[in-house]
Amino acid sequence: MAQAQILSRNQQIVLDIIEKAKGPLKAYSILFNVQKKGINAPQQIYRALDKLIEMGKIHKIESKNAFVACRSSDCEISKATAFSICESCEMVDEISDTKLSKYLSSFNHKKGMKFKRFNLEFFGLCKKCK
Amino acid sequence: MAQAQILSRNQQIVLDIIEKAKGPLKAYSILFNVQKKGINAPQQIYRALDKLIEMGKIHKIESKNAFVACRSSDCEISKATAFSICESCEMVDEISDTKLSKYLSSFNHKKGMKFKRFNLEFFGLCKKCK
């Protein structure tokens, strides 16, 4: 069993903000939110974000340049991510569907590529906005 | 049957560069490549890119902020995109796999979201780099 990760000060501050948020947060919006805690520069945010991603605590939504907390049961290093994104309200929801994950993890590209990781982003209208 | 799209001058210039390229191109690298043709400003590139994406002529690789020509048989508006990306040589390959596409297009999110479009990016090592 993997040992619980110990986070550094800045990593914890950044993770707290992202976990409290209702939706994806952008790096600079995180920065503005933590300036009262003594974090002043983008670098500090991006470094924390990088580590948190490595740890699988958060994910980056590539199409939005924004970051969300990982909600899947165990937060190991994430090799398989999928999200549904509402194009109206911008809501992002992590999809944890075992079948989907298995299907994609075992997907074999004709050209003989061996995959380590994938990221899938679905776009549409959520239940509310529909 | 959809009529062949007529491209504007700038759209054609940008598409030509992207089609000639071996891999994904970034907006500013396109810009530097077309300055001899009288295109001077990022806006002109981004406007062309936006239209070309709308037309399905090119795709954006979100994780790289780069653009590739669509290689799939018919270049209609693209609602279902998938790519394999080599983490070593940065090669990007469009995956056109009917089964995969059908599987994902019919994927139904529990939370009742209706999808219009998806983008999938696989990461790993290509045959050469393996």
Added chain:
DNA sequence: ATAATAAATGTTATATTATAACACTGTGTT
């Protein structure tokens, strides 16, 4: 305990990616 190593921090500067805003041009209506 201490030296050595690795990880994280703080800071300034700068690179890269992308959009806003406005004036203008060409083309096709009606």
Added chain:
DNA sequence: AACACAGTGTTATAATATAACATTTATTAT
């Protein structure tokens, strides 16, 4: 002609991300 519309050119600026370097803190080995 008057109008609408898509595309263009241009200047300025916003938003996202990294480089580089000095310092501090934590971890490990001896």
